[in-house]
Amino acid sequence: MARFSDEMLSRAEELVALYPDPRSATIPLCHLAQEQDGYVTNEAMAHIAELVGSTAAEVQGTASFYDMLKLEPVGRYVIGVCTNIACMLRGAYELLENAEEVLDVPVGATTQDGLFTLEEVECIAHCDQAPAAQVNYRYFGPLDRQSFESLVSKLRSGELNEEVPPHGTLIRIRREAPAVIPMEEIDRNRAGEAE
Amino acid sequence: MTDRIVGARLHYEDSQTLERFLATGGDQGLRKALLELTPQEVADQVTTANLLGRGGAGFEAGRKWSMLRKAPRRYLVINGDESEPATFKDHLLVENDPHQLVEGATIAAYAIEASFVVIYLRGEFALGLERVQQAINEAYARNALGRSIFGSSFSVDIVLQPGAGAYICGEETSLIESLEGKRGFPRIKPPYFPAVIGLYGEPTIVNNVETVSNLPWIVQHGGEAFKELGQGRSTGTRLFALSGQVRRPGPYEVEMTKITFRDLIFDQEYGQGLDPGRELLAFIPGGVSAPWFFPEHLDIPLGQDEVAKAGSMLGSGSVIVMDDSSCPVRSAWRIARFFARESCGQCTPCREGGAWIDKILRRIEEGEGRESDLDLLLDLCDNISPGIKWPPAQTTICVLGPSIPPSVNAAIQHFRDDFLIHIKEGRCPHA
Ligand SMILES: Cc1cc2nc3c(=O)[nH]c(=O)nc-3n(C[C@H](O)[C@H](O)[C@H](O)COP(=O)(O)O)c2cc1C
Ligand code: SF4
Numbered sequence: 001m002a003r004f005s006d007e008m009l010s011r012a013e014e015l016v017a018l019y020p021d022p023r024s025a026t027i028p029l030c031h032l033a034q035e036q037d038g039y040v041t042n043e044a045m046a047h048i049a050e051l052v053g054s055t056a057a058e059v060q061g062t063a064s065f066y067d068m069l070k071l072e073p074v075g076r077y078v079i080g081v082c083t084n085i086a087c088m089l090r091g092a093y094e095l096l097e098n099a100e101e102v103l104d105v106p107v108g109a110t111t112q113d114g115l116f117t118l119e120e121v122e123c124i125a126h127c128d129q130a131p132a133a134q135v136n137y138r139y140f141g142p143l144d145r146q147s148f149e150s151l152v153s154k155l156r157s158g159e160l161n162e163e164v165p166p167h168g169t170l171i172r173i174r175r176e177a178p179a180v181i182p183m184e185e186i187d188r189n190r191a192g193e194a195e
Numbered sequence: 196m197t198d199r200i201v202g203a204r205l206h207y208e209d210s211q212t213l214e215r216f217l218a219t220g221g222d223q224g225l226r227k228a229l230l231e232l233t234p235q236e237v238a239d240q241v242t243t244a245n246l247l248g249r250g251g252a253g254f255e256a257g258r259k260w261s262m263l264r265k266a267p268r269r270y271l272v273i274n275g276d277e278s279e280p281a282t283f284k285d286h287l288l289v290e291n292d293p294h295q296l297v298e299g300a301t302i303a304a305y306a307i308e309a310s311f312v313v314i315y316l317r318g319e320f321a322l323g324l325e326r327v328q329q330a331i332n333e334a335y336a337r338n339a340l341g342r343s344i345f346g347s348s349f350s351v352d353i354v355l356q357p358g359a360g361a362y363i364c365g366e367e368t369s370l371i372e373s374l375e376g377k378r379g380f381p382r383i384k385p386p387y388f389p390a391v392i393g394l395y396g397e398p399t400i401v402n403n404v405e406t407v408s409n410l411p412w413i414v415q416h417g418g419e420a421f422k423e424l425g426q427g428r429s430t431g432t433r434l435f436a437l438s439g440q441v442r443r444p445g446p447y448e449v450e451m452t453k454i455t456f457r458d459l460i461f462d463q464e465y466g467q468g469l470d471p472g473r474e475l476l477a478f479i480p481g482g483v484s485a486p487w488f489f490p491e492h493l494d495i496p497l498g499q500d501e502v503a504k505a506g507s508m509l510g511s512g513s514v515i516v517m518d519d520s521s522c523p524v525r526s527a528w529r530i531a532r533f534f535a536r537e538s539c540g541q542c543t544p545c546r547e548g549g550a551w552i553d554k555i556l557r558r559i560e561e562g563e564g565r566e567s568d569l570d571l572l573l574d575l576c577d578n579i580s581p582g583i584k585w586p587p588a589q590t591t592i593c594v595l596g597p598s599i600p601p602s603v604n605a606a607i608q609h610f611r612d613d614f615l616i617h618i619k620e621g622r623c624p625h626a
Contacts, residue, residue: 018352020311021395024374025376026377027318027357030359031318052376058376061377061378062377062378065378065379066318066359066360066361066379067359067361068318068319068359069359069360083529084280084281084529085281085439085483085530089438089439089517122278122362122533122537123281123282124319125278125282125285125286125317126283127280127281127436127438128436128437128438128444128445130444134319137320138322139322169321169357170324170357173328174328175331175332175354175355176335176336177335177340178335180311180354181341181342181350183268183310186268186310187310189350191267
């Protein structure tokens, strides 16, 4: 719970090395922190600041702006029901009410067992499958009460472990490529060509 | 001629794989660009094609590229933040044809001689991010990225950047701020274009996912062939995202200007009409920033200028259908609420105006409204965007603010009686 573990640290350092300016890695690193701890802790923000060359306050300023970055603990599964116009026209608010009943928590809250956090979210670009929802940013739809209930029970039983990994949108992302070309080399080649 | 360009592979179940990509013309555009054409020649083809940006503003890609400030370093950023309500075309392209996106981005990088490329996808696209990263990995493995691509003298890297949930980061200067590790606050204009001052202060081109996904085809077939599709300024095809109360919502790629909204919504090939017994109430032609259209607009063709002439915009290419079972007050409220929630808060008219409009529309919808609320709403709209005209006047840093009034105004002008029933009866007649 805190700073990056050794394995996470090496992933973080790889990300930092990709950019001409290390601060560009701030948001990706926040995603890594979330993958490790479930949310972005104060210690993680301080560690990110060290890695990208900013301050913990700056990292917090950034992290607090974005809906996906959680500064408080959340459930193992964050369920986001979209209620924006395309989903609303196809019953999203009814779905949201059903979700509250099925999970027995109001929007914004986490179930007692710490398994689910329910959110109402803005458009997730899954509008042809409306009403849609996301679980740890894996998309489902169209959903009604019955299919929502079955989704929740499958999440509970672990049947969807493959489809819905734990937090962290980068959890299955690894860059397999040579180190990025240093800007100076690109500049030099450009100058060479111009001659 | 074909009417499928960016979506040509989407009918294959394995459209996202490298095998399918290479078996269906993948890499050919990039090879031709790098090995047979100069960067300027590629840019010329795109100018000839008159490829309009697919991100919402519809700016000519070739012209944007020509505005790049001359500087030793320049950047290319691909905008895959796609968060405009009811827009889901880029979602489809990143998940189901990621190689085409990477190829298109590399062609654009060559044309503008970019030093470095970032593909920025909204963080919620977990699967899309995985597929695009895999496509990038596979591109490096076959030398379609990195040093001396395909043996040419052109070298470039592409890095994938996840967003973290903020609609405003689709606005290009906000996206750049986000990419620099900051909050997504749009930058004050001028400079109007990141082509002058962009990422890390260097000239930067920001292009939408669908825009660059067209490039492999354009290079392969030539700008003239692209321009033969469509009519006037609207060339090529577009991937329209049809949603709402229509029997078959979905993405439909069609040649520009060749079909009308009536075709898109009612034709068997596309939306297949409304539920039995329903009538069309209204539709929005280009994302929720656009003024609404009504049944009398059904015969307008899907073309940039055609829609603009009728007082709205094709915007992000998302068409939202509302039938007569829906409540226009509720729809207007939900749209306003979205903008209120997503305002970055820098400008008073947007931050305060949006929040008030959200509150007032909500109380009307819930039966707590007053008759004077209608004038109050219009007055607020006028404060955000003086004159409530189309295209809207702007008093704010970005156009999110001026995007609030169109739907509020459309609903009040066309469904005033509905508003009054809500107010008089103290309830929503559709609930
Ligand atoms: C509030 C706001 C949100 C935007 N969201 C997006 C978006 O999600 N994707 C996108 O490509 N362009 C979006 N744009 C437009 C971009 O600023 C920019 O014009 C576009 O990415 C340029 O690419 P194009 O010329 O290829 O269309 C948005 C603009 C505004 C004002
Ligand atoms: S118009 Fe709204 S979203 Fe745009 S910069 Fe101003 S406050 Fe932010």
